[in-house]
Amino acid sequence: MVLTGEDKKLIQQTWAKLGGADEEIGAETLYRTFHSYPTTKTYFPHFDLSQGSDQIRGHGKKVVAALGNAIKNLDNLSQALSELSNLHAYNLRVDPVNFKFLSQCLQVTLATRLGKEYTPEVHSAVDKFLSAVAAVLAEKYR
């Protein structure tokens, strides 16, 4: 799977539209993930998972910041996400099926904010991007 020049442009344009609402988007994405896919909660037994909790906001901000960094480095995702890739492989060991759940919930969060602007082309580019991120994160699993 390859991100085309057009995909990269759409991803960057879309991200710019979010106007730095990193924490809100991250928190909402995580909350939606825990709510729609309750098995994902097994990775957060130490968290207060109520809507708007400090931990969800803090963690959501982290996740979105990492994605923002990836978007600045679309030509070299493997390198940009290398440390996170190590973390997920050796430390967190989150089953990769969960990356799809997060992708779905992030896309729903984006779609609720962007409405018609979440066009099929944007949808496709973002889905590909999140797929690529998931692949890098799972790269060193075995």
Added chain:
Amino acid sequence: MVHWTAEEKQLIANIWGKVSVEECGAEALARLLIVYPWTQRFFDTFGNLSSPTAIIGNPKVRAHGKKVLTSFGEAIKNLDNLKSTYSKLSELHCEKLHVDPENFRLLGDILVIVLAAHFGKDFTPACQATWQKLVGLVAHALAHKYH
């Protein structure tokens, strides 16, 4: 046995009541073919699928999208009987159409995103959770008769 709370049924009905089956169906199917282009393998007879614009404007895609979502409407009328509601369609998709059930899951997720784009903030986390449950169960029912 699947259990639906009163709240879940309400969340489904509220959304469904405001959905244009024709528009939404066409949009969901078009997005399936655009976002996951390998799904085009089932639609050789549909004509021009060469670009997102072509797919979105393709009358066969629109018509088929409407058919698919109309059938989804049947599920909503029969939430407690999804497996029997989809029994014949399940056999058809296995024996005649040879569609990998993974495609039902892909389409379900796309439908959720289409609804999110349409309803904005009203597509709350509780709403999404209910609809993810519904599309998951519909996909499961459609796969039930596979052998």
